[in-house]
Amino acid sequence: MPGCCGCWEVLRPPRYKRLVDSIFPANPQDGLVKNNMDKLTFYAMTTSEKLDRIGMYLEQRLSRDISRHRIGFVFVAMDALDQLLVACHAHSLNLFVESFLKMVQKLLECEEAELQILATQSFIKFANIEEDTPSYHRRYDFFVSKFSVMSHNADRNENVRVKIRGAGLLGLQGVVRKTVSDDLQVNIWDPVHMDKIVPSLLFNMHTPEFMSVNTESPRDEEHPAYIAEMVFRDLVCRASYGNVKSVLQPVLCHIDNHRLWVPNEFAVKCFKIIMYSVQQQYGYLVIQMLMSHLDTHTNSDPSIKASIIEVLYESVLISAGGSIGPSVLDVFNTLLRHLKTSVDNKSPEGEKRNMEKKFEEAIINTIGEFANNLPDYQKIEIMMFIMGKFPQFSNSEEMGFMDNYLQTMLLKTLLKVATKYKTVIMNNAFPPEFLHPLLRISLLDDPGLRVVVQEILHTLLDRHDNASKLKTVSIPKDVVSELDLTVDKVPRQDSLFMKKNGIQFYWHILENLQMESNKADNFEAIFCTMCLITIEMGGDDILVELIRLALDIQSMTIESTLPKTHKCCNHAIVAAYLNVLAQITNMSPLVQYLSDLFELRRKEACHLLPEFAFNRSNRDSSYPKEDKVEEKWLFDQTALQDILTECGHDASRLSAPLAQRPHSSMDSGMVNSMSDIGSINIELDSIESSPLLARKKVEEITVESLKKMLAEDQSVKREEDAKKRQEIFETFQNAPFEEIVARAEAKSNCFHDKLYEILEMSPPSSPDHTTKESQNAVPVFEMQFPSLYVY
Structure with a gap:
């Protein structure tokens, strides 16, 4: 037992x-x-x-x-x-x-x-x-593959299909949670895993009946689409800096492969989820990925590119207040490059061209939202950057319709960025590198482009929302109350800015009003610009210059050969502008003088008032047959001078005309010049074949040439020299100080411009003669000195 x-x-x-x-x-x-x-x-x-x-x-x-x-x-x-x-x-x-x-x-x-x-x-x-x-040798490849297969289950029984898909999605979430916390385990962010996980989530999220449900309405939490969205948010939320792109790349590939860009409701929804879920400091990576993906679709259908831009726009809206990445200019450069490509390669087909226009408008709106996230000083830099993309032409023959359309798109882009900028000090809003080319572009041949330029100026000049109230040229009895204008004291910085740069504004306003291609919109836009300059920067220091501008416009109109319609508009603008200036500055004598003159015009010359001049129903027969303007209908310089003196202003400068065209560093590309450095052909030979001295043709002196010099009459030359000296003397004695400064700066700028262009034309790597000599020279320690020099 x-x-x-x-x-x-x-x-x-x-x-x-x-x-x-x-x-x-x-x-x-x-x-x-x-x-x-x-x-x-x-x-x-x-x-x-x-x-x-x-x-x-x-x-x-x-x-x-x-x-x-x-x-x-x-x-x-x-x-x-x-x-x-x-x-x-x-x-x-x-x-x-x-x-x-x-x-x-x-x-x-x-x-x-x-x-x-x-x-x-x-x-x-x-x-x-x-x-x-944790076990570092454990593998989860099978589970990722199996759960992904379950997420795509296509069982005929809907209840079974829903349960299996939901289980597969939750299983994928479990794999991510188990592996994401420890980098020493299997790297779940590898493309081999993300290419299975992300498409499985997007496949279930793209359910028509689930996408149509209102965001605020209750959802079925057991529905695979709801579970997939929850898992997707969790996945994006867990992504670190180095892993965000690992999630985004499969998303973009899935949308491409399944052609989900058009319509783009699902794409917009996906990237909204991503932008709301990703850590805020990594939001710019999403935008960079979208930008890079847009580059891959350069030759795609414009509807696809427009959809990508709309998704980018929505993403930028969500990232408001956050960073858009370290390379700000690169973002704008990419968008502007796509804009230019679209304009250059526009399709002749009507329907496709409409999609291209939609794409171009979407780019402009997106650039505006990008700029809205930047500080003000960077917005100015972006506007200068866009200005640098503006095409420049050496002659008018090269300016075709396509280039004209590109200019329109660039100006619209510039206007969109300008609307996001809040002007505080004019000197910051108009740096010389930006102001000069902007005013130069205001003289383009296309009247529509000139209106856009004036709108840009309105946006940057207007600090008190007065621009919309000055769109119509009129002569109200009480400007401030009837138009509801907001007028504050002009800061000293703006007065100094206007003293320095006022001549730029004045000259370009005069030039704009002389263009025969002007339409009513152009005249109204210029009037608004003049009024905004007066309201925002029209201090007592430049009051005389502003009135002098109005008198110069009147003189130019009388002496010009413009059509009757243009002359009437110019006279009407001068009248309406002086009315605004007089009432804003509270100069009662000037207001009374203008009131009397307006009453006289209403009786005898109503065509010189805005009510007639800007009546778009006028016909040729509506205008007087004789192009004659009597002196009593015009603003008298002597009378204005007396009024200014009576009001305590120095009116001596009113008799001095405005300066000639102001020069700037940007003027060389605007007009052709006989001294254009680009028109001079200089043959740069090598140093070995060229003498060190400049080749200059020596004038041949002969007996005949000496006889000719003695026989010439020198009186004409002496008279010309005396006349030049007298002009210089009168300029320094009577001209305003800012005009003298402008002329001096113009000479300096022209000299530096030419010098810079000459340096630019030199080859980047010219041979160094001194280097060659030093290489062939005998080293000091090998030289044989005479015995007398050796101690």
Whole structure:
């Protein structure tokens, strides 16, 4: 009998197997035997070295139950595994997890939907457990692939399809959560994994019935589309700086492959989710990726490019207040390059051309939103950058329709950026590098472009929202109250700015009013510009210059050969402008003088008032037949001078005409010049074949040439020299100081411009003669000195 007992002890199974067997009930529907499960859990916690064997034995039983299709016992085994995972956190848990993952994998490989869902639920519970010692050799490739397949399930039964897809999506979230926290584990951000995870999420998110649901309406939280969006937000939120692009690249590829840019509702939705979920400091990476993706679609259909730009626009709106990246100018350069490409390659087809225009407008709006996120000083730099993209031409023959349209687009872009700028000090809003080319562009041949330039000036000049109230040329009795103008004291900085740069504004206003291609819109825009200059910068220091501008416009109109319509508009502008100036400066004598003259014009020359001149229903027969303007209808310089003196102003400068055309560093490209450096052909020979001295043709002196010099009459030359000296003397005696400064600066600028152009024409790497000589020279230590010089 004792021998039989010994045999029984040998054949008796180990305790951990007995404890595992005891948790399974006779009827699987009864579930785990709770008391025995508690014993197994206590045993596993106290003897952790047995945990791996417990897992292996449970795996064997699970495999046997699966092969025998005893599904009830499979559920019991997985329940036990889940409880052991939650309860045990020992160092040997890694070995148990290996068995657990093998069991989950076997369940996922089954065809039964309920087993796949059961395995996914267990895996999610495992993913939420924080392990003390992660296993760095563990692989999750199978789970990523299987959960992605489940996310694309196409079962005919809708309920089964929804459950399997939802389980697959949650499984993908579990894989991400398990691996994203530790970089030493499998890198879930690798393209091999992201190319499976992200498309699976987007596939389920792109559900028409789910996209049509209102954002504020309740959603079915078990719907795969809702789960996919939740998982997608979680994935983007967990992405660090180096991993944001790993998520975005599959998104862009998915939208490209499935042609989801047109219509772009889904693309907009995806990138809104991304922009709201990504960490704020990484938002600019999303914008950079969209910009790069736009580059790959340079030759694509304009509807696709327009959709990408709209997505970019929505992304910029969300990132308001944040950074748009370290390379600000690169962003604007890319957008402007696409704008120019679209204009240069425009299609003759009507429908396609409409899509191209939509694309171009979208670029302009996006540039405006980009600029809105920048500080004011950078907005000025962006406007200067756009100005640099403006095409310049040496002669009018090269200015075709395409270039004209490109100029329109660039000016619209400039206007959009200008609307985002808030002017505080005029000197900051109009640096010379920006003001000079802008005024130069105001003289383009196209009247529509000139209106846009004036609108840009309005936007930057207007600090009190008066521009919209001055769009119509009129003569109200009380300008400030009737037009509801806001007038403040002119800052000293702006008065100084106007003293220095006023001549630029005056000259270009005069030139604009002399253009025969002007339309009513041009005259109204110029009038608004003049009024804004007066309101914003018209201090007492420049009051005389402003009135002098009005008198010069009147004189120019009388002496010019402009059509009657243009002359009437110019006279009307002078009248309306002086009315605004007089009432803003509260000069009662001037107001009375103007009132009397306006009344006279109403009686005898109504065509010189705005009511007639800007009446768009006028015909040629409406204008007087004789182009004659009587002196009594005009503004008298002597009378204005007396009024200014009466009001305490120095009116001596009123008799001096405005300076000639002001020069600037930008003028060389505007008009052709006989001294244009580009028209001089200089042959740059090498140093070896050229003498060091300049080649200058020596004038030949002969007896005949001397006789000719003696016979010439020098009186004409002496008279010309005397006349020049007298002009210089009168200029320095009578001309305003700012005019003298402008002329001096013009000479200096012209000299520096020519010097800079000459330096630019020199080859970048010219041979250095001195270097060659030094290379051929004998070193000092090899020289043979005479004995007399050696000590």
